[in-house]
Amino acid sequence: MEFKFEVIHKSKKSRARVGRIYTPHGVIDTPSFVAVGTNGTLKALDSKAVDELGLQLMFCNTYHLLLQPGPGVVKNAGGLHSFMNRTQPIITDSGGFQVFSLAYGGVYSELKSKGKKKHDGTVLKINEEGALFRSYRNGDKILLTPESSIQAQKDFGADIIVAFDELPPYHISSEKLKASLERTHRWEKRSLDAHVANKNGQALYAVVHGGLDRNLRKKSCEYLSSLPFDGYAIGGSVGKDRQEMLGLVTDVMPWLPDDKPNHLLGIGDLPSIAGAIPHGVDTFDSSHPTKCARHGLLFTKTGTVRIAQGGNANLLQPIEDDCPCPTCRHYTVSYLHHLFKAKETTWAILATIHNVAFMVQLMEGYREQILLDLV
Amino acid sequence: MEFKFEVIHKSKKSRARVGRIYTPHGVIDTPSFVAVGTNGTLKALDSKAVDELGLQLMFCNTYHLLLQPGPGVVKNAGGLHSFMNRTQPIITDSGGFQVFSLAYGGVYSELKSKGKKKHDGTVLKINEEGALFRSYRNGDKILLTPESSIQAQKDFGADIIVAFDELPPYHISSEKLKASLERTHRWEKRSLDAHVANKNGQALYAVVHGGLDRNLRKKSCEYLSSLPFDGYAIGGSVGKDRQEMLGLVTDVMPWLPDDKPNHLLGIGDLPSIAGAIPHGVDTFDSSHPTKCARHGLLFTKTGTVRIAQGGNANLLQPIEDDCPCPTCRHYTVSYLHHLFKAKETTWAILATIHNVAFMVQLMEGYREQILLDLV
Numbered sequence: 151m152e153f154k155f156e157v158i159h160k161s162k163k164s165r166a167r168v169g170r171i172y173t174p175h176g177v178i179d180t181p182s183f184v185a186v187g188t189n190g191t192l193k194a195l196d197s198k199a200v201d202e203l204g205l206q207l208m209f210c211n212t213y214h215l216l217l218q219p220g221p222g223v224v225k226n227a228g229g230l231h232s233f234m235n236r237t238q239p240i241i242t243d244s245g246g247f248q249v250f251s252l253a254y255g256g257v258y259s260e261l262k263s264k265g266k267k268k269h270d271g272t273v274l275k276i277n278e279e280g281a282l283f284r285s286y287r288n289g290d291k292i293l294l295t296p297e298s299s300i301q302a303q304k305d306f307g308a309d310i311i312v313a314f315d316e317l318p319p320y321h322i323s324s325e326k327l328k329a330s331l332e333r334t335h336r337w338e339k340r341s342l343d344a345h346v347a348n349k350n351g352q353a354l355y356a357v358v359h360g361g362l363d364r365n366l367r368k369k370s371c372e373y374l375s376s377l378p379f380d381g382y383a384i385g386g387s388v389g390k391d392r393q394e395m396l397g398l399v400t401d402v403m404p405w406l407p408d409d410k411p412n413h414l415l416g417i418g419d420l421p422s423i424a425g426a427i428p429h430g431v432d433t434f435d436s437s438h439p440t441k442c443a444r445h446g447l448l449f450t451k452t453g454t455v456r457i458a459q460g461g462n463a464n465l466l467q468p469i470e471d472d473c474p475c476p477t478c479r480h481y482t483v484s485y486l487h488h489l490f491k492a493k494e495t496t497w498a499i500l501a502t503i504h505n506v507a508f509m510v511q512l513m514e515g516y517r518e519q520i521l522l523d524l525v
Numbered sequence: 526m527e528f529k530f531e532v533i534h535k536s537k538k539s540r541a542r543v544g545r546i547y548t549p550h551g552v553i554d555t556p557s558f559v560a561v562g563t564n565g566t567l568k569a570l571d572s573k574a575v576d577e578l579g580l581q582l583m584f585c586n587t588y589h590l591l592l593q594p595g596p597g598v599v600k601n602a603g604g605l606h607s608f609m610n611r612t613q614p615i616i617t618d619s620g621g622f623q624v625f626s627l628a629y630g631g632v633y634s635e636l637k638s639k640g641k642k643k644h645d646g647t648v649l650k651i652n653e654e655g656a657l658f659r660s661y662r663n664g665d666k667i668l669l670t671p672e673s674s675i676q677a678q679k680d681f682g683a684d685i686i687v688a689f690d691e692l693p694p695y696h697i698s699s700e701k702l703k704a705s706l707e708r709t710h711r712w713e714k715r716s717l718d719a720h721v722a723n724k725n726g727q728a729l730y731a732v733v734h735g736g737l738d739r740n741l742r743k744k745s746c747e748y749l750s751s752l753p754f755d756g757y758a759i760g761g762s763v764g765k766d767r768q769e770m771l772g773l774v775t776d777v778m779p780w781l782p783d784d785k786p787n788h789l790l791g792i793g794d795l796p797s798i799a800g801a802i803p804h805g806v807d808t809f810d811s812s813h814p815t816k817c818a819r820h821g822l823l824f825t826k827t828g829t830v831r832i833a834q835g836g837n838a839n840l841l842q843p844i845e846d847d848c849p850c851p852t853c854r855h856y857t858v859s860y861l862h863h864l865f866k867a868k869e870t871t872w873a874i875l876a877t878i879h880n881v882a883f884m885v886q887l888m889e890g891y892r893e894q895i896l897l898d899l900v
Contacts, residue, residue, distance in 0.1 A: 189863070189864075189867040189869055190860075190863065190864075190867075191864060191869050191871040192871075193869065193870055193871070194870040194871065194874070195871065196855070196856070196871050196874055196875055197855070197856075198851065198855055214867075218863065218866050218867050219838060219859075219862070219863040219866070219867075223838055223839055223859060223863065226839050226841070226859070227839075227841060227857065227859055227860070233857075233859070233860055233863075234860060235855050235856055235860070463594060463598055464598055464601050464602075466601070466602060476573065480571070480572070480573055480610050481571070481572075481610055482602065482608075484594075484598060484601070484602055484608070485565075485602070485608055485609060485610070487594070488564070488565065488593065488594040488598065488608075489564075489565075489566060491593050491594065492564040492565075492589070492593050492594075494564055494566050494568065495568055495569040495870055495873055495874075496566040496567075496568070496569065496570065496571050498870055499569070499570075499571055499870075499874065500571055
C-alpha cells in the first residue's frame with residue numbers, strides 16, 4: 151500500500167477532522183495517538199502484546215537506534231519492522247531533537263535551570279553541515295546531517311520519516327531564531343532531496359519551526375508547504391506551558407496544507423490532546439501515557455487512578471469495568487496495587503497495557519465525536 | 526480434585542520415577558520444575574503469560590506475602606489463585622527460610638563472609654514459640670510461629686503448603702544442630718496439628734532437616750514419616766556446594782516414604798536437577814532460571830547463551846530453532862541482544878519466557894527418558 155492521506159469528515163463545529171493515513175504497513179485512523187518505543191520496543195511490552203492493543207502507529211527514535219543497535223544491524227534484519235517483528239506502521243524522527251537537546255538543553259530543563267546536559271560535552275560541533283556528537287555508548291564520533299539522518303531512516307525503513315531540523319533553545323534572540331529557522335529550512339530541503347533520490351516507499355514529513363514568533367511560523371509553513379513533503383509536523387519550541395502551546399497550535403494549524411496529514415511532536419497528555427484536536431491535529435506522539443503507567447498512574451474515563459493509594463489495596467474490580475484491555479479483563483486493582491507496592495516488573499507490563507489501550511480507545515472516541523460534529 | 530500422588534513408572538536404571546500429583550487446581554507431572562514467583566508473580570511475567578508456558582506449579586513466598594500485601598488482602602481476594610488470577614497449582618513455603626536467613630545469614634553469605642544481613646536487627650527474638658521479626662516495609666513486629674505460618678498459608682490457599690521449620694546456620698556445633706532439629710520437629714508437629722484442624726483442601730509437606738549429619742537426617746526422615754504429612758521436602762543446610770548436596774540427596778532419598786511426593790527446596794540449576802532426578806526427586810523449586818534470564822543468560826539444549834556477546838548482534842534466528850516458546854517464535858537473537866544492550870524491560874519479559882519454557886520442556890524430556898528407563 152502506498153502512502154496516501156484522505157480526510158473522511160470535517161467537523162462542522164471546529165477544524166477537527168477524521169482521516170485515514172494509508173502506509174505500506176497498514177492504515178492509521180486519525181486523530182491518532184502514537185506511542186513512543188524509543189529503542190525499538192515500547193517499554194515493558196513486546197511487539198506482539200502491542201499488536202493486541204490496536205496501536206496503529208509507533209514512534210521510534212533515530213538518535214537512540216543510531217547508537218544502539220546502529221543502522222547496520224537493523225538494515226541487516228531487513229528494517230525495523232522485521233527487526234522488532236512489528237506488522238503495523240512505524241514513524242521515526244530525525245535524531246535532531248535529542249542531539250540539540252543535549253547541546254542546548256530541552257525547554258523543560260532550560261526553564262527549570264536543570265540544563266546539566268548542556269555541558270556534558272557529547273555534542274562536539276554544530277555547523278552548516280550538521281551536528282557532530284560523541285556516542286555515550288562507545289565514544290564514537292557520529293556526524294548527523296540531513297543526508298545521514300535520512301540514510302539512517304532509510305535503513306530503519308519506517309513508514310513515515312522526518313526531516314532533519316535544528317531545535318533552537320527556548321530563550322533565544324529573535325535574530326538567532328531567524329538564523330536557526332533559515333538553517334532548518336536548508337536542512338529540510340537537503341533532507342527532501344536525499345529522500346526523493348530513494349523514496350523506498352516511505353513518506354517524509356517536514357517540521358515547521360519558528361518558535362513562538364508567529365511571523366516566522368507562518369514563513370515556515372509557507373516555505374515548507376511549497377515543497378513536496380508528504381506531511382507536516384509542528385516542532386521546535388512550542389512554549390513553556392500548555393497555554394502557550396495551544397495558542398501556537400491555534401495560530402499555526404490554518405497555515406498548514408489541508409490535504410496533508412499533520413503531527414504535533416512530543417505532545418500527548420490528555421488535556422493537550424483535547425485542546426489540539428479541535429484545531430485539526432491528526433497525530434500526537436508522546437511517552438507520557440507509558441511513563442505515567444510505570445510511575446503508578448492509570449488513566450480512566452473518570453480521571454487518573456494513583457495505584458499506590460491505600461484505598462486500592464482491597465479493591466476487587468478492574469481499573470475500569472468496561473475496559474476491554476487484557477489488564478482489566480484479568481486483574482483487579484487490589485492485585486495491581488500489590489504489584490506496584492512490591493516493585494514488580496509485572497506492574498509496568500500491566501499498567502502500560504492499560505494506558506496504551508486507554509489512549510487507543512480515547513482516540514476512537516474523539517473520531518466518533520468528530521463524525522457527529524460534537525467536537 | 527483432592528490431593529493425591531501416584532507413581533506412574535519407576536526407572537529400571539535408577540531410583541528416578543515419573544509421577545502425578547493431583548491438586549485442587551490441576552495435575553503436576555513429576556519430575557517437575559517449580560518456578561518461583563516470590564511476590565505472587567513471576568518476575569516480568571503476568572499470570573496469563575505464565576499459563577501459556579505450561580508451568581504446572583508455582584512457588585510463592587509466605588514471608589514476602591505476609592509483609593506485602595499481607596494475608597488479609599489475599600484472603601479478601603479469595604486466596605492467592607484468584608488474587609493473582611492463576612488457574613494452575615501453587616505451593617507456598619512457611620516463611621521460616623527467609624526469617625532465619627535474616628537471623629543467621631544464608632549458607633552462601635555465611636561461607637562468603639557476606640553475612641551482613643545477620644546484623645540488621647530485623648529478627649528480634651527466636652524462642653520455642655517461634656520467631657519475632659520487624660517488617661522491613663512498615664516496622665510492624667510480626668510473630669511467625671507454626672500456627673501463624675499455617676494460618677497465613679490457609680489465607681493464601683495454595684494447593685501445597687509447608688510446615689514451619691528452623692533453618693540453622695551451616696556452621697553449627699553438632700549439639701546445637703541436634704537441638705535445632707528437635708525444635709524443628711516440635712514446630713512441624715504443631716504445624717501439622719494446626720493444618721489438620723482446618724485442612725481446607727490443602728496438602729501439607731514436612732521438611733526433613735539434620736544438616737549434613739546423616740544420623741540426624743535419618744532420624745528426621747523417620748520421625749516425620751511417622752506423621753501423616755502429604756509430602757516431604759528436603760530442607761535445611763544441604764551443603765556448601767553441589768557435590769555435598771548430591772551426596773546428601775543420595776543418602777536421604779531412600780529414607781523418605783516411596784508413596785509420597787518429595788521436593789528439593791531451593792535447588793534448580795541444570796546440573797543439580799540432572800544429578801538429583803536419578804535419586805527420585807519429584808519437584809524442584811528455584812529462581813535460578815528466571816534470575817539467569819534477567820541477567821542475560823538463555824538456556825538451550827546445547828548450553829547457555831550469553832546474550833551480551835557481540836556475535837549475537839546480527840544473528841537472525843531464534844534462540845533455538847525448535848523451541849515452541851513465544852520468544853523463539855517471534856523474535857531473533859539479534860533483536861534480543863539489542864533489547865538487553867538497551868536495558869529494555871522487554872528483554873526481561875522475553876528472556877524469562879524462554880527460560881521458563883526451557884525448564885518445562887527439560888522436565889518433559891526427563892519424564893520421557895525415565896519412562897524409557899534411560900535415566
